[in-house]
Amino acid sequence: DVHVIGIRSKTKLTARVLREAKTLIVIGCFCIGTNQVDLKYAAQNGIAVFNSPFSNSRSVAELVISEIIALARQICDRSMELHKGTWNKVSNGCWEVRGKTLGIVGYGHIGNQLSVLAEAMGMSVIYYDVVNLMSMGTARQVPTLGDLLKGADFVTLHVPEL
Numbered sequence: 001d002v003h004v005i006g007i008r009s010k011t012k013l014t015a016r017v018l019r020e021a022k023t024l025i026v027i028g029c030f031c032i033g034t035n036q037v038d039l040k041y042a043a044q045n046g047i048a049v050f051n052s053p054f055s056n057s058r059s060v061a062e063l064v065i066s067e068i069i070a071l072a073r074q075i076c077d078r079s080m081e082l083h084k085g086t087w088n089k090v091s092n093g094c095w096e097v098r099g100k101t102l103g104i105v106g107y108g109h110i111g112n113q114l115s116v117l118a119e120a121m122g123m124s125v126i127y128y129d130v131v132n133l134m135s136m137g138t139a140r141q142v143p144t145l146g147d148l149l150k151g152a153d154f155v156t157l158h159v160p161e162l
Helices: 015-019 039-044 057-072 075-083 109-120 145-151
Strands: 004-007 026-029 048-051 101-105 124-128 154-157
Touching: 015 039, 039 048, 057 075, 057 109, 057 154, 101 109, 101 145, 109 124, 124 145
Parallel strands: 004 026, 026 048, 101 124, 101 154
Antiparallel strands: none
16 A cells, blocks of 8 residues: 555566555665666556666765775685684785776766775776766776776776666
């Protein structure tokens, strides 16, 4: 007996599920895209579907930055060792991210937010996208995915599931 449903990216609304929502008039997808909803069924039954692609862009970009730092500093390895009772204070194989190059595949809402944060931390940014896009800051678009992979110390993917 709901009129409105809001979902995140992992929730799937199939025709079978939507058939049970007899009073449903709108579905809000608070994520990138609407591919987790049976759009054909929704359209045939007058159910409006919208998404809010900007709602989580900054949060995702911040999470990616934290993961890059965790990888560069081997934080997960050290955490596992500590949980097993070993204090292994090493810096061999650990790096600061400053001065490194971040390669972003997909320079949409998340990719360009990420480039701003990475540059603020002293990283160089290159990106590859199938569309020719204007860059933020000093990020530069490279012509091929191969060029990005050759030039990046870290690579992150931000492309639609489809």
